[in-house]
Amino acid sequence: xxxxxxxxxxxxxxxxxxxxxxxxxxxxxxxxxxxxxxxxxxxxxxxxxxxxxxxxxxxxxxxxxxxxxxxxxxxxxxxxxxxxxxxxxxxxxxxxxxxxxxxxxxxxxxxxxxxxxxxxxxxxxxxxxxxxxxxxxxxxxxxxxxxxxxxxxxxxxxxxxxxxxxxxxxxxxxxxxxxxxxxxxxxxxxxxxxxxxxxxxxxxxxxxxxxxxxxxxxxxxxxxxxxxxxxxxxxxxxxxxxxxxxxxxxxxxxxxxxxxxxxxxxxxxxxxxxxxxxxxxxxxxxxxxxxxxxxxxxxxxxxxxxxxxxxxxxxxxxxxxxxxxxxxxxxxxxxxxxxxxxxxxxxxxxxxxxxxxxxxxxxxxxxxxxxxxxxxxxxxxxxxxxxxxxxxxxxxxxxxxxxxxxxxxxxxxxxxxxxxxxxxxxxxxxxxxxxxxxxxxxxxxxxxxxxxxxxxxxxxxxxxxxxxxxxxxxxxxxxxxxxxxxxxxxxxxxxxxxxxxxxxxxxxxxxxxxxxxxxxxxxxxxxxxxxxxxxxxxxxxxxxxxxxxxxxxxxxxxxxxxxxxxxxxxxxxxxxxxxxxxxxxxxxxxxxxxxxxxxxxxxxxx
Amino acid sequence: xxxxxxxxxxxxxxxxxxxxxxxxxxxxxxxxxxxxxxxxxxxxxxxxxxxxxxxxxxxxxxxxxxxxxx
Numbered sequence: 001x002x003x004x005x006x007x008x009x010x011x012x013x014x015x016x017x018x019x020x021x022x023x024x025x026x027x028x029x030x031x032x033x034x035x036x037x038x039x040x041x042x043x044x045x046x047x048x049x050x051x052x053x054x055x056x057x058x059x060x061x062x063x064x065x066x067x068x069x070x071x072x073x074x075x076x077x078x079x080x081x082x083x084x085x086x087x088x089x090x091x092x093x094x095x096x097x098x099x100x101x102x103x104x105x106x107x108x109x110x111x112x113x114x115x116x117x118x119x120x121x122x123x124x125x126x127x128x129x130x131x132x133x134x135x136x137x138x139x140x141x142x143x144x145x146x147x148x149x150x151x152x153x154x155x156x157x158x159x160x161x162x163x164x165x166x167x168x169x170x171x172x173x174x175x176x177x178x179x180x181x182x183x184x185x186x187x188x189x190x191x192x193x194x195x196x197x198x199x200x201x202x203x204x205x206x207x208x209x210x211x212x213x214x215x216x217x218x219x220x221x222x223x224x225x226x227x228x229x230x231x232x233x234x235x236x237x238x239x240x241x242x243x244x245x246x247x248x249x250x251x252x253x254x255x256x257x258x259x260x261x262x263x264x265x266x267x268x269x270x271x272x273x274x275x276x277x278x279x280x281x282x283x284x285x286x287x288x289x290x291x292x293x294x295x296x297x298x299x300x301x302x303x304x305x306x307x308x309x310x311x312x313x314x315x316x317x318x319x320x321x322x323x324x325x326x327x328x329x330x331x332x333x334x335x336x337x338x339x340x341x342x343x344x345x346x347x348x349x350x351x352x353x354x355x356x357x358x359x360x361x362x363x364x365x366x367x368x369x370x371x372x373x374x375x376x377x378x379x380x381x382x383x384x385x386x387x388x389x390x391x392x393x394x395x396x397x398x399x400x401x402x403x404x405x406x407x408x409x410x411x412x413x414x415x416x417x418x419x420x421x422x423x424x425x426x427x428x429x430x431x432x433x434x435x436x437x438x439x440x441x442x443x444x445x446x447x448x449x450x451x452x453x454x455x456x457x458x459x460x461x462x463x464x465x466x467x468x469x470x471x472x473x474x475x476x477x478x479x480x481x482x483x484x485x486x487x488x489x490x491x492x493x494x495x496x497x498x499x500x501x502x503x504x505x506x507x508x509x510x511x512x513x514x515x516x517x518x519x520x521x522x523x524x525x526x527x528x529x530x531x532x533x534x535x536x537x538x539x540x541x542x543x544x545x546x547x548x549x550x551x552x553x554x555x556x557x558x559x560x561x562x563x564x565x566x567x568x569x570x571x572x573x574x575x576x577x578x579x580x581x582x583x584x585x586x587x588x589x590x591x592x593x594x595x596x597x598x599x600x601x602x603x604x605x606x
Numbered sequence: 607x608x609x610x611x612x613x614x615x616x617x618x619x620x621x622x623x624x625x626x627x628x629x630x631x632x633x634x635x636x637x638x639x640x641x642x643x644x645x646x647x648x649x650x651x652x653x654x655x656x657x658x659x660x661x662x663x664x665x666x667x668x669x670x671x672x673x674x675x676x
Contacts, residue, residue, distance in 0.1 A: 017625075021618055379641055383625070
């Protein structure tokens with residue numbers, strides 16, 4: 001299937017129309033870009049529903065889409081914890097409790113809030129690590145897209161038609177995506193990125209809904225799916241009493257604390273990539289509704305992005321994945337040895353030799369990341385295939401664009417204006433922001449080639465990101481809800497939390513892993529049942545260390561006077577009297593409604 | 607800033623919907639074995655077309671309403 005997939009003119013036409021459309025939006029918005037605030041913050045003019053869908057889509061890059069389906073095939077319905085336990089409660093929390101400070105303080109970015117609340121060094125640490133991470137992430141996203149396009153051979157024939165050798169599929173993917181993303185952000189700034197994210201949201205639904213429907217029909221409906229999979233793959237919570245009883249290999253405490261609390265709140269409540277969308281909203285009421293509006297589709301997205309993984313698993317290996325008498329916890333795909341094109345979950349191959357890669361036990365390593373693309377190629381005829389691929393390309397590009405817009409804002413306001421050139425007129429900062437877009441994209445391209453040349457570097461980078469991100473939520477929680485917390489406390493807390501994460505990772509390992517990038521690079525003191533359990537505990541330790549150190553150092557340092565903290569801390573901020581209007585337009589009732597529905601979903605798929 | 611986003615979304619979905627419907631009707635059905643014998647281009651194209659039209663007219667009516675108020 002992979003080798004013979006030829007796109008028809010209709011598929012190319014759909015993709016080209018989409019590219020033109022994206023650029024058209026950039027050109028249209030160009031005339032509105034007069035100040036740095038227009039360019040970097042959409043002049044705080046975005047309606048709640050638009051910012052809400054962008055808030056959701058900015059996180060829904062293709063790596064998320066592909067990764068969630070891959071996890072669906074690996075872990076089953078338990079993958080939905082990333083949404084129903086992880087994302088939703090955090091999104092409700094940030095909307096109800098944290099947006100008043102982000103939006104109300106007039107901070108221009110998340111690091112900017114840290115400088116208002118704490119001090120320059122805390123802002124500097126957060127701004128610089130964040131800027132580096134966004135450029136790296138955007139480069140990794142670019143690399144992942146180029147690699148996928150190369151693996152699927154979908155654009156081989158246009159490259160051949162141009163008379164270029166096959167390696168150019170990779171180069172062309174990088175160049176074209178970089179140029180398009182650069183163009184539409186350079187022209188239309190954050191607004192352009194937000195508009196394209198909203199369009200991407202609808203494209204993902206348009207591309208994946210029919211895919212899931214066809215997959216479900218093929219497998220014989222929900223009942224057919226249940227019959228073809230082991231029971232362990234069909235439950236979110238049952239089996240969480242012990243790591244041995246569920247495919248995730250974690251127990252309930254580390255799942256709830258590690259994923260549900262530390263990691264999810266850390267991401268959704270402090271990552272400027274998503275918060276930026278809410279800060280662009282047109283009023284405080286809108287800003288608070290943004291994450292809640294995003295939570296509604298987020299709740300339903302497991303059916304679009306995780307279900308394809310389950311379907312692929314049921315369709316590929318019905319013989320191995322059967323019945324309640326099937327061996328619990330064992331991988332249902334262990335018996336696969338073929339790399340036949342008909343398989344939706346093919347084995348990973350060495351890119352140079354084409355040989356199938358095997359793990360230490362001699363089993364082939366499965367490339368779960370090809371689940372979504374292979375499903376698209378299997379079920380969609382030309383026409384729909386164009387829509388499906390456009391949705392995937394759109395989410396790759398908006399994944400990059402989200403990082404680039406977050407980067408140019410943090411660079412311009414939190415690094416350039418704070419440390420390089422403090423006083424200049426706004427035109428100067430607007431130009432700098434546009435220039436930052438150009439070198440942000442250029443650096444991303446550099447990262448993409450760097451990652452391509454040294455493949456293991458990607459794992460190292462993602463590990464370092466995890467260390468830096470793990471303690472963040474403790475800092476924000478104390479900053480917003482404990483007025484005694486000081487700048488010295490926050491800075492020491494962040495630093496020691498990051499170090500604690502690295503130390504914990506260096507001292508522990510997951511079962512069956514080799515010391516090195518997977519952990520245990522100092523010495524192995526403890527072995528976790530799975531890598532996921534190790535990750536969750538790394539986050540929990542980092543968070544606790546950051547919390548304790550921040551509190552202790554704060555108590556020994558001089559607090560800021562209350563006057564300076566107005567609007568930045570819960571106790572010193574006037575509560576907004578409950579705004580009028582129907583319940584669904586008020587943050588608190590909307591948040592409670594979202595939580596009740598999420599609870600129901602958890603019970604249904606228990 | 608500038609536009610009601612429902613216009614561009616409406617336009618894009620109408621264009622994609624129309625393309626799919628036409629391709630579903632005249633493009634040949636040789637490929638339909640992939641989509642389990644269903645002419646997915648025709649049916650999903652119709653749904654996309656309808657969605658695009660609804661988005662477009664919702665934005666249009668709101669604008670008319672505003673002009674009416676003035």
